[in-house]
Amino acid sequence: MKVIQKNITLKPKTRGFHLVTSEIISEVSEIKDISKGIMHILIQHTSASLSINENADPTVREDMETYFRRIVPEDSSLYQHNYEGLDDMTSHIKSVLLGSSISIPITNGRLNFGTWQGIYLCEHRNHGGNRRIVVTIIGE
Amino acid sequence: MKVIQKNITLKPKTRGFHLVTSEIISEVSEIKDISKGIMHILIQHTSASLSINENADPTVREDMETYFRRIVPEDSSLYQHNYEGLDDMTSHIKSVLLGSSISIPITNGRLNFGTWQGIYLCEHRNHGGNRRIVVTIIGE
Amino acid sequence: MKVIQKNITLKPKTRGFHLVTSEIISEVSEIKDISKGIMHILIQHTSASLSINENADPTVREDMETYFRRIVPEDSSLYQHNYEGLDDMTSHIKSVLLGSSISIPITNGRLNFGTWQGIYLCEHRNHGGNRRIVVTIIGE
Numbered sequence A, B, C: 001m002k003v004i005q006k007n008i009t010l011k012p013k014t015r016g017f018h019l020v021t022s023e024i025i026s027e028v029s030e031i032k033d034i035s036k037g038i039m040h041i042l043i044q045h046t047s048a049s050l051s052i053n054e055n056a057d058p059t060v061r062e063d064m065e066t067y068f069r070r071i072v073p074e075d076s077s078l079y080q081h082n083y084e085g086l087d088d089m090t091s092h093i094k095s096v097l098l099g100s101s102i103s104i105p106i107t108n109g110r111l112n113f114g115t116w117q118g119i120y121l122c123e124h125r126n127h128g129g130n131r132r133i134v135v136t137i138i139g140e
Helices: A021-025 A029-033 A058-071 A089-098 B021-025 B029-033 B058-071 B089-098 C021-025 C029-033 C058-071 C089-098
Strands: A002-010 A016-019 A036-043 A048-054 A101-107 A117-123 A131-139 B002-010 B016-019 B036-043 B048-054 B101-107 B117-123 B131-139 C002-010 C016-019 C036-043 C048-054 C101-107 C117-123 C131-139
Touching (some): A002 C036, A016 A058, A021 A117, A036 A048, A036 B002, A036 B131, A048 A058, A048 B089, A058 A089, A058 A117, A089 C048, A089 C058, A089 C089, A101 B036, A101 C101, B036 B048, B036 C002, B036 C131, B048 B058, B048 B101, B048 C089, B058 B089, B058 B117, B058 C089, B089 C089, B101 C036, B101 C101, C002 C021, C016 C058, C021 C117, C036 C048, C048 C058, C048 C101, C058 C089
Antiparallel strands (some): A002 A131, A048 A117, B048 B117, C036 C101
């Protein structure tokens, strides 16, 4: 049994949903030494999220951003916590709806995703900057 | 410490929320050999979800389907990604809202759920077909 | 490698979002003996949730409660499952939106959170009472 842990900084992204599977995997070459296990990732921020979804068509990620803008409207009358702008409280809400961490099985040295699955960084702030994640792998 | 991993195919379900605790546990008899650990399950699809909720009253699952149909409306003017029908993009959105994986503690050879908890397969497509999951158990 | 597992009862909370990081950590002193690992927490109820979000400004937690009251309205015409009151089915829905479990990396004897992250108990019932959680730590 091994535990591998890494801190990774993801490059700044524009607001919206971004595929980051390759950006993350390229930093965790140790995956290839794991035959059976789990990879856990936490994003160390409360205004951006991690999720798993469709990895091919960019319009899926665009529709996601459109949907979450609609379901969490940037209307100042709805929130008290707008110190950093109208994208402040809305980002916290999107963060709890989408989640701060994901877990993915590792099998025979690879993430055991379905064909169409990838890792999303969901950037809810207009100018989020670098985003730090902690990757923890437990397996054998 | 042990790592146990299994690929399981869940039988096709009608659109909606379904209790699948028994269907899954019957395929993972190894749980009974674990005194302390975690069971992780990933669904390898982007248009169906896994969740944990009430295991007794069927109207809870019906109300869930009603709620998610309302909060993610099948209105073609809202989405670009409708190639496979009006239940296409809506299924991706429900998938990120509900999540692709769950983790449950194992204690003394059993899932350590509360009295009223069970595993939901949330089928968002009108005709989803078989659904593949990967079960990973880590424990001792 | 170690597996540590504990059952903890959280004191009753008023309806809303509550920071419980300290209340939980004070019961799991074993964290300090883990150099690399993961802490998983399941709440054994279907009408309260666990989440991770902003740990400083109380208005964030107030805005969360306001948002979820709005997005999951207590309108009896929308739900069949209202046996225990208008906060019954709405609590189940909030539970699947927010999630029943969280996982956090442990590094050098501490939860490896970002500066502004804490653990939320999200109490969706008007009178939820005690809430039981199961904490499982896997690491070395």
